[in-house]
Amino acid sequence: MMMYERVTAALGERPPAIGHAEMRQRQLDFCSELPTDCVAIIANNPTAIRSRDTHHRHRFNSYLHYLTGWHGEEGVAAFYFDGDDWKCHLYVQPRDVEKETWTGRRPGLEGALANWPIDQSVDRENIVNDLTKMVESAAVIYHIENLDEIVDDVVNTSAKEIRDPRKILDNMRVIKSDAEIALMQYAADLAALAHVEAMRECGQGMGEWHLQSIIEGCFLYHQSEWAYPSIVGSGDNATILHYNENSDSLHDGDVVLIDAGCEIDGYASDITRSFPVNGKFTAPQKQIYELVLQSQIAGIEACKVGSPWSAMHHATSHVLAQGLIDLGILDCTYEEALGDNYNGLYRNFFMHGTGHFLGLDVHDVGGGRQGDGEPERILTPGMVVTIEPGLYFGAWREDIEIDPKWAGIGIRIEDDVLIAENGPVVLTAKCPKEITEIEALVGSK
Ligand SMILES: [Mn+2]
Numbered sequence: 438m439m440m441y442e443r444v445t446a447a448l449g450e451r452p453p454a455i456g457h458a459e460m461r462q463r464q465l466d467f468c469s470e471l472p473t474d475c476v477a478i479i480a481n482n483p484t485a486i487r488s489r490d491t492h493h494r495h496r497f498n499s500y501l502h503y504l505t506g507w508h509g510e511e512g513v514a515a516f517y518f519d520g521d522d523w524k525c526h527l528y529v530q531p532r533d534v535e536k537e538t539w540t541g542r543r544p545g546l547e548g549a550l551a552n553w554p555i556d557q558s559v560d561r562e563n564i565v566n567d568l569t570k571m572v573e574s575a576a577v578i579y580h581i582e583n584l585d586e587i588v589d590d591v592v593n594t595s596a597k598e599i600r601d602p603r604k605i606l607d608n609m610r611v612i613k614s615d616a617e618i619a620l621m622q623y624a625a626d627l628a629a630l631a632h633v634e635a636m637r638e639c640g641q642g643m644g645e646w647h648l649q650s651i652i653e654g655c656f657l658y659h660q661s662e663w664a665y666p667s668i669v670g671s672g673d674n675a676t677i678l679h680y681n682e683n684s685d686s687l688h689d690g691d692v693v694l695i696d697a698g699c700e701i702d703g704y705a706s707d708i709t710r711s712f713p714v715n716g717k718f719t720a721p722q723k724q725i726y727e728l729v730l731q732s733q734i735a736g737i738e739a740c741k742v743g744s745p746w747s748a749m750h751h752a753t754s755h756v757l758a759q760g761l762i763d764l765g766i767l768d769c770t771y772e773e774a775l776g777d778n779y780n781g782l783y784r785n786f787f788m789h790g791t792g793h794f795l796g797l798d799v800h801d802v803g804g805g806r807q808g809d810g811e812p813e814r815i816l817t818p819g820m821v822v823t824i825e826p827g828l829y830f831g832a833w834r835e836d837i838e839i840d841p842k843w844a845g846i847g848i849r850i851e852d853d854v855l856i857a858e859n860g861p862v863v864l865t866a867k868c869p870k871e872i873t874e875i876e877a878l879v880g881s882k
Contacts, residue, residue, distance in 0.1 A: 440638065440651065440882075441658040444630040447867070448659065452619040454702045457554040459616055460506050463609065464554070467504065468516055468523035470605045475577040477516040477602055478568065478592065480585035484510055498584060499797035500606055502703050505553055509544070511561055513588060517571055527555040528564045565591060572597060603802070610796055611803035612819040617704060618855060621795070621821055622864050624661070624706035625853050628698045629868035631655035632710050635695060636878045641714060645669040645683040648695060656699040664705035664799045667697035671714060675847025676831035678789060687714045692722050694847050698799065705799040707823050708865050709851035716879040718872060721842045724764055726872060729828055732756035733850045733870075736791055736824040740854050740861035745813040750779065750791040753826040758783040761828075766843065785837050786830065792823040795853055816856045821864070825851030 471477055482498045495510045505514050505527060513528040530536075532545035549558040559567055568591045572578055579602040580592045592599060613621065631652045638651055649669045656662055670680040671687050675694035687693055691714050698707035711726065713719075718726060732753040739752035758774040758781065761767040767774050767782050775781045794801035801821075803814060816822075827849030830839050850870055855862040869875055 440634045441655055444627070444634060444655050445659065447630050448623070448626055451659075451701070452616070452623055454620075455506060455616050457506075459614060460504065460554045464504055464516065464523065464525055466609055467602075467605060468518070471516070471518075471579065471602075472577055473518040474575060475517075475579055475600075476568075476571045476575040477579035478588055479504060479514045479516075479602070480581065480588045481507070481510065481512045482584060483586075497703070499610075499703065499802075500581065500603070503606065503610060503797060505555060507553060508703075513561075513564060513585060514555070515568065515571060517575070524556040525554075526557045526559050526567075527553060528559050528561045528567070530561050564588070568592075569595075607802040607804075610801070611794060611814070612817060613796065613821055613855075614819070617796070618819070618821070620701050620704045621706065621853070621855075624664075624699055624701040624704050625708075625864035626867055627656065627659055627661055627701070628652075628706040628708045629865050631699070632695060632697070632708055632868045633878065636710070636712055636875065637880075637882045639687070639693070639712070639714060639716075640880045641687060641689050643687050645671055645674070645685050645687065645693070648687075648693065649683045649697075652695065652697045661699040661701055664698045664700040664707065668695065668709075669697075670694050670847065673832050673845045673847070675711065675849075676829040676833075676845070677847075678829075689715050690719065692718070692726075692846060692848060694849055696849065696851065703797045705795055705797070705801075706853055706865065707795055707799055707825075707851060708853070708868055709825055709827075709849045710868060710870065710875075711848040711850065712875045712879050714879075716876055716881075718876065722846055722848075723872060725828055725830075725843065725846050725848050728757065728760035728764065729826055729848045729850050730870060730872075731760070732826040733824055733852070736826060737852065737854055737861050737863065740816060740822065740824070740856055742816055742818055742856060742858055744816045746816065747813055748816070749822065749824060753791045753824070754779050754783065754787070757787050757826060757828065761786065766840070786828045787826060788829070789825075789827070792825050792851075792854075795821045795823055818856055818858050820856040822854050822856065823851055824854055825849055 485493045487493045497508045515526045529549045546558040572595045635648045635651045666681045669683040671693040672691035694711040696709040735756045736749045736753040739748045794803040829847045830843040832844035853864040
C-alpha cells in the first residue's frame, strides 16, 4: 500500500461533485434553447452483456449525467414546458426488495425525487404510456437515437419532427465551470501521480501488465477508475496507437509508452508518458523524445484564447516536420514534409491528431468544428484540451523504410490543458516530462 498512500498524501482533498444548483442552471440553459412546444428526451446508455448473465460495468450517458447527475442504470429524463416553467421528469425503477437483493439498491421513486435535481420521478414501467402522451402533445421531439430501444420505439412511431439536442448540449459542455475544472484538476493530479509511481517502480523483468496494475490500482485505491482502457506498450508495441493487450515483458533498451487516465465523478483525465525501461534513453531515443517534447511544448503554447482549434495541430506539426528533416529521417524540403494541407511526409510518423476536447467523455464533445461546413471552434476560456503529438517508427512497418537505429521507437507525450485568459494551464503538470526528471525517476523505488 506504500505507493498508494504516497499518492494520497500528494493528492489533497477530493472536490465535491457538481451541485444541484449548477445542474438546475444547466437544465434552464438547455431548455431556453428549445421551442416551448417540444419534448426533449435524454436516455441512458444501454447495458451490455460481457458473458452469459454477466454484464459489463455500466457507464451512465454523459448527456443524462450532465443534466441530472443520474449515475445508475436505466434512468431516462424528459423535459417539457408546462405553460409556466420547464419541468424535468426522470423515469426510474421502483423499489423492489426481491430484485434489489440480487442486483443492488435502487433509489426508487422517492429517493430519486429527494436526491436528484428533478421535478418528478416516474415509474419506468409507465415510460411508454407517459412518453407517448408527451410526444403526442408536442410539435417537435428532441432525442438522441440508439441509446434506449423503448424510447426509440416511442419516438419513431410518432410522426413528429425529430431533432438532435446534442448541438445545444455540446456548446454548453465544451466550456467548463469552476466546479468542473476542480474535478478535472483532481482527475489530472491522480493520473499524474499514478504515472509517477509506474515510472518509479519500473524495471527489467517486469511486464507491461505490472505497470498497468500500478496505475489502475492507484485509480481504484482513490475511488476512481480508468476513463479508457490503459495502453502500456513497450518497444514496437508503442508504435501501435491503440495497443492495449499489455501482455509483453519489458526489455532492456526499450522505451515504454503509457497512455492512461482516470475518471472523477465522470470527468476524465488523459495522460501519456514515454520512458526508458532501464532508466536511460539511448542516443536515438533521446533525439526522438526531445523532438516530440519540443513539438508538444509548441502545441501547448498555441493554446491561446482567440486562436482557432487548428492552431495547436499546426504548431506541433511545424516542429515535427522540420525536426524529421534535421534528423535525416525525411530527405525532402520542408514544404514536402509538411504537405499542402498538413498531409505531407511527416504523417508517415505522426498519423493522429494533436489533441481533443476533454470532459465527461475522454474524447469530449465539441469537436474542432461545430458541424459540417461550419467554422472552426475558437479557443475560449474554460475549454480543456489534450496536447499529444507523437512519433512512431514501427519495425513492423512494411510500407516505409526506417533506419534500424530508429526502428522500434514509439514516443507520445500528452498533457491536459485548460484554456485561460492568462495563458494555458497544464492540469497534468504533476507528471514530469523532461528527460533529466524522467531518467532520475524511472526505477528509483
Ligand atoms: Mn488523448
